[in-house]
Structures are given as structure tokens and as C-alpha cells.
Amino acid sequence: MSNKLTIPIPDESIRSLSVGDSVLLSGIMITGRDAVHKWLSDTFIKNTREPAGDDLEVYQAIKPILNGGVIYHCGPVVGGLDTKQYRFVAAGPTTSIREEPYQGDVMRHFNLKGVIGKGGMGPKTLIACQEVPGVYFHAIGGAASLIAESVQRVLGVHKLDFGVPEAIWVIEVKDFPVVVTMDSHGNSVHDVVRHQSKMVLDRLLG
Amino acid sequence: MQDLTQEILELVRLTSTNLSPDVEKALREALEKEDPGSAARGAMETILTNVEMTRRNSTPICQDTGTPIFFVRNPDGWSPRELREQIRAAVALATKKTYLRPNAVDSLNGKNTGNNLGDQLFPTIHFEEIDGDTLSIDLILKGGGCENVGAQYALPDDRLKAGRDLEGVRRSVLDAVFKAQGEGCAPGFLGVAIGGDRGTSFVASKEALLRKVDDRNSKGDLADLEDRITNEANELGIGPMGFGGKSTVLGTKITSTYRLPASFYVTISYMCWAFRRRRMTVQDEQVNYE
Numbered sequence: 001m002s003n004k005l006t007i008p009i010p011d012e013s014i015r016s017l018s019v020g021d022s023v024l025l026s027g028i029m030i031t032g033r034d035a036v037h038k039w040l041s042d043t044f045i046k047n048t049r050e051p052a053g054d055d056l057e058v059y060q061a062i063k064p065i066l067n068g069g070v071i072y073h074c075g076p077v078v079g080g081l082d083t084k085q086y087r088f089v090a091a092g093p094t095t096s097i098r099e100e101p102y103q104g105d106v107m108r109h110f111n112l113k114g115v116i117g118k119g120g121m122g123p124k125t126l127i128a129c130q131e132v133p134g135v136y137f138h139a140i141g142g143a144a145s146l147i148a149e150s151v152q153r154v155l156g157v158h159k160l161d162f163g164v165p166e167a168i169w170v171i172e173v174k175d176f177p178v179v180v181t182m183d184s185h186g187n188s189v190h191d192v193v194r195h196q197s198k199m200v201l202d203r204l205l206g
Numbered sequence: 207m208q209d210l211t212q213e214i215l216e217l218v219r220l221t222s223t224n225l226s227p228d229v230e231k232a233l234r235e236a237l238e239k240e241d242p243g244s245a246a247r248g249a250m251e252t253i254l255t256n257v258e259m260t261r262r263n264s265t266p267i268c269q270d271t272g273t274p275i276f277f278v279r280n281p282d283g284w285s286p287r288e289l290r291e292q293i294r295a296a297v298a299l300a301t302k303k304t305y306l307r308p309n310a311v312d313s314l315n316g317k318n319t320g321n322n323l324g325d326q327l328f329p330t331i332h333f334e335e336i337d338g339d340t341l342s343i344d345l346i347l348k349g350g351g352c353e354n355v356g357a358q359y360a361l362p363d364d365r366l367k368a369g370r371d372l373e374g375v376r377r378s379v380l381d382a383v384f385k386a387q388g389e390g391c392a393p394g395f396l397g398v399a400i401g402g403d404r405g406t407s408f409v410a411s412k413e414a415l416l417r418k419v420d421d422r423n424s425k426g427d428l429a430d431l432e433d434r435i436t437n438e439a440n441e442l443g444i445g446p447m448g449f450g451g452k453s454t455v456l457g458t459k460i461t462s463t464y465r466l467p468a469s470f471y472v473t474i475s476y477m478c479w480a481f482r483r484r485r486m487t488v489q490d491e492q493v494n495y496e
Contacts, residue, residue: 020245035316077269077307089304090260090269095351095389119351119389119448140249141351141391141447142480143256144269163318164308165269177252179245181449189245193450194387197442201384204438205366205377 002177008068009113014133017180019187023137024175025114028155029070030062033094035166036159037102045105058158062168066110070137073099073117075165076148086154088171090144093118096136104128120181120190129184136182138189150176207288213486213493214296214343215303218274220495221345221484222266222305225257228419229395229481233257236393236446236453246451253446253479264305268391268480270349271306274322274329275412277344279336286333293343297322297329306347332409341488344416352394352478355386356411358404361470370470372431375400375460376438378472383439383455388448391478395419396435396458399473401465407473414459415477416485423460432458446479 005013007027017023032040042049044059051059076091096103096117104124106112113134115125118141129135139147151171158168181189225233233254240247260267274297278289298321300306310324311317322329359378361370366381368374379398386394399410423429435458445451456479465471485496 022248075269075307077266077271077304079304090266090307092269094270095354097389118391119387138447138449140252140256141388142268142349142478143252144267145260145263145265146252146256148265148269149259162316163311164320165318179248179449189450190387190448193444193448196450197384197387197444200442201380204380204441 004175007070007114009070010068011133014113014135014184017135017183018185019180019183019189021180023178023180025070025137025178026174026176028065028170028172029072030065031072031074031076031167031169031171033073033075033166034098035162036168037099037106039159040106040109041102045109058168061158063110065170066112068111068113070114070116071106071112073115076169077144078154078164078169081164086157086169088148088151088154088169091148091151092142092144093139095119096121100124107132107134116176116178120188126182126186126188129182130186133184135180135184137178138181139176139178147176150174207283207285208488208491209292210289210488210493211292211295211299213488214293215299217343217345217484217486217495218296218300219264219303219305221347221482222271222300223264224261225267225480226483230254230257232419232456233393233479236456239452240446244451245449246445246447246453249446249449250453266305266307267482268349268478269307270351271309272347272349272482273309273353274306275346275348276329276331277413277416278331278333279342280333281336281338281341284341289333290331293329293331294323339489342485344485345483346412346415347482348412349391349478349480352390352476355382355390356408356473356475357382357385358407358474359472361472372427375472376431376435379435379458379474380438380442382474382476383444384442386476387444390476391480392444392448393446393453393456393479395456395477395481396439397475397477398458398460400460400462400471402463402471402473403466403469404471406463407471408475410461410463411473411475414461415475415481416483417459419457428460428462432460
């Protein structure tokens with residue numbers, strides 16, 4: 001049985017989730033991956049660069065979506081680029097660990113409750129999950145067309161100059177299928193699997 | 207010379223949207239090994255549902271349509287220069303038709319060209335002039351997640367107790383699979399090259415992936431090592447998506463090439479479960495797809 005959750009997700013719902021839980025997510029979220037995380041961190045969190053161009057405008061637009069919300073590590077294939085009648089053709093998760101330097105800070109800054117990606121994340125994000133609180137939702141890597149079907153509408157796009165895969169796509173999803181692999185209680189499936197596989201590796205390399 | 211732009215476009219469409227039967231068979235066998243109700247089995251079910259859906263709808267199996275890597279074997283009469291232009295035109299068309307995601311990014315300024323055409327190295331095209339009268343073009347679409355967990359070891363490696371022999375190769379490959387965890391979209395397929403310089407070794411490791419999943423290496427000792435590595439990688443228990451489970455690696459293909467006395471590289475190209483590779487052949491203007 002899958003839990004159904006609607007974004008924004010209340011703290012008590014987050015706290016009730018444990019690793020291994022299947023969840024169907026519905027609501028409005030944004031995509032954001034490498035370029036977006038670096039941009040957010042540099043411009044609004046570490047303040048190592050001044051906002052320029054439409055930076056402040058985009059920040060104000062995504063802030064309410066991220067508050068209590070979810071960010072999706074995804075670089076989609078998008079149709080309708082010529083007409084701006086955008087539709088997601090293929091939209092599976094990208095590898096999340098590249099955002100490990102930024103994710104915890106982004107979660108705290110925006111009160112972000114959920115991160116969707118694949119491959120799991122590290123200790124900094126796990127600590128942020130406990131503090132904010134938040135969870136890491138694992139989507140099935142490569143299941144791109146199936147996941148795209150749960151994207152009901154593309155509501156808009158920011159920072160398209162980052163390129164289609166790196167832009168901030170605002171999407172409305174219905175019953176987006178994910179599994180909790182890092183929860184707000186300090187548990188991580190990825191830590192367990194790494195630890196167990198290390199013991200086997202040590203035996204095999206004896 | 208025949209213009210193959212439309213035929214190469216079809217090769218790209220087929221590769222991106224329609225998984226090869228040998229790969230799909232391996233995935234179905236992997237599903238059956240996972241425990242009912244487990245996250246690993248759920249992942250495999252989702253994967254196979256997606257495979258069926260993309261074949262039906264002609265949509266990309268994975269949104270990361272990767273680096274298009276072409277291996278062209280051209281007999282006399284086929285101009286590599288013209289074939290390169292046709293391949294590039296087909297790739298741009300395939301991007302417009304959303305069979306491919308625009309993936310060519312300038313490394314210095316971060317600009318995405320929007321059509322998958324970067325410099326002469328993007329898309330990647332390898333040419334080899336051959337005898338006979340059959341042109342063949344193999345295409346692998348290799349996503350960034352699995353490319354990032356590829357690895358190269360220079361042996362001996364004291365930390366791994368890996369010397370310059372097949373046992374050293376085994377140790378290196380298992381270490382790479384462990385380090386990849388689920389990040390390369392397990393269950394994966396391994397292309398392994400022994401020898402070469404750093405560059406040729408990586409190319410050879412990718413070319414090794416052109417072999418069918420269920421074929422057997424003609425060199426007995428390498429065939430045994432391939433089986434052993436696949437079995438031991440699965441003992442690691444990393445499982446589909448790194449959720450933990452029975453299937454971590456579904457096939458290992460090892461090749462060897464000449465090396466310098468000073469160098470002994472073991473290079474691993476990790477291919478995700480969405481192992482997109484197809485071949486087209488052209489003989490007497492007749493085009494076939496495998």
C-alpha cells in the first residue's frame with residue numbers, strides 16, 4: 001500500500017514516514033539540479049555573488065513553492081519548446097549525490113520538506129532531514145516515460161538559459177511514485193546497503 | 207554516396223525508445239530473482255513497465271539520453287566526412303523530435319547548444335575502415351549517471367592488493383561496482399578493458415559493451431572471469447537502484463588491448479539498466495536494424 005501525500009507536506013506527515021515507505025505524491029513542485037543548486041547557494045545562501053538579471057524575480061517565484069514543498073532532481077525531455085506549450089515527454093530522476101554540498105542548506109533556507117532523486121544522498125542531507133524535518137524520496141532511475149505520465153501539467157519554466165535539462169520547471173504532479181530511502185529519524189537505506197556491501201566486498205577481496 | 211540521414215534518425219529513435227531484446231530478457235530474469243513485495247522487485251516492475259510503455263509510445267526510455275556514441279565500420283566508398291555530417295544532422299533531428307534530450311553543454315560557459323551538436327567530439331563518432339561491402343553503425347546512448355561511476359585503475363594497486371594479473375582485474379572491477387552503489391542505475395552492465403593508454407582503454411571498455419548480453423567471450427580465461435565478476439558483484443547485494451537485492455550486475459564483458467611496459471590499466475565503463483544500444487547495417491542500399 002502506498003501513502004498518498006499532497007504538497008505542501010505538513011511536518012507531522014514527514015515525521016510519520018520511515019525508510020521503505022512507498023508514497024504517491026501530488027501537488028506542485030519544481031525541478032532543480034546541478035546548476036540550480038549552485039545558483040541558489042552562491043546567490044542566496046552563501047552570498048558569494050550578487051543577484052543579477054532575473055535572479056530576484058525567480059527567487060521570489062520559487063520561494064512559496066519550496067516552502068513546505070519538494071524539489072525534484074530531474075533534467076527532463078520537454079516537448080513543445082517551439083510553441084511554449086510545454087509537456088514532459090520523459091522525466092526520470094538524476095543522480096542526487098552531486099547536490100550533497102548544497103542540499104542541506106537549501107532545505108533549511110527554504111523549509112524544503114522533500115527531495116526527489118536517485119542514488120541517495122550523504123550525511124549532510126541526512127542531518128538536514130532530521131532538523132527541517134524532511135525526507136529523501138527515491139524515484140526509479142530510468143523509468144522516465146512512466147514518471148512523465150504523472151506530470152499533469154507544466155505550469156512554467158525559469159532559468160531556461162541554463163538549458164532544458166538544468167532549468168527550473170514548475171510542474172503539477174499526480175500520484176508521482178517514490179520510495180522513502182532517507183527519513184527524518186536519521187535512517188538511510190543507502191547507509192545500510194553501503195555498509196552491508198562493504199562487508200561482502202572485504203570478504204571477496206579477502 | 208547514399209544519404210542515410212533518415213535511416214540514422216530511425217537508428218537513434220530505436221535506440222532511445224526501444225530496448226534491445228537481449229537486455230530486456232536479462233531484466234525480466236532479474237525481476238524473477240527478487241523477493242515478492244521487496245523494494246527491489248518493485249523497482250524492476252516499474253523498469254519493465256516503462257520499457258513496454260516507451261516501445262509503444264516511441265518516447266525515451268530514460269530522460270538522460272546520454273552521449274550518443276557511434277561506432278561506424280565503413281567499407282570502401284563510404285566517406286567518413288559525409289557520414290559524420292549525416293550522423294550530426296540525424297542527431298539534431300532526433301533532438302527536435304524529442305527522441306533525445308539536448309545534452310551538449312559548453313564546458314567553459316555552461317551553454318547548452320539545444321540540438322546535441324557540440325564540437326567534433328560531441329556526438330562521439332568512431333570510424334574504422336573495413337573490407338567487404340556492408341556498412342555498419344552501432345549506437346550506444348550512455349547516460350551521465352552511469353558514466354560518472356565509471357573508473358580506471360592503474361595496477362598494481364596496493365590498497366586493493368591488485369597486481370598485474372586477472373586477479374588484480376577482478377579486484378579492481380569489484381571495487382568499482384561497490385563504489386558505484388546504486389548511483390549508476392543498477393542493475394548494470396560492465397564493459398571492462400585491460401591495457402591501453404588511459405584514453406584507448408576507456409574507448410575499448412565502451413566497445414566491449416557492443417557484445418550481446420548472453421554471448422560468451424572467445425577467450426576461456428576471460429569468459430570465466432566475466433562470469434565470476436557478475437556473480438560476485440551480485441553477492442554485494444546492492445540491488446536494483448541500490449535498494450538492496452539480488453541483481454546488481456547483469457553482465458560483464460572484458461576485452462584486452464596492448465599496453466606499455468610501465469602501464470597496466472583496468473578500465474570499467476558502467477552501463478545502467480537502460481542499456482540502449484542498437485546496430486544498423488547497409489548493404490546494396492538495403493538497411494537493416496538489429
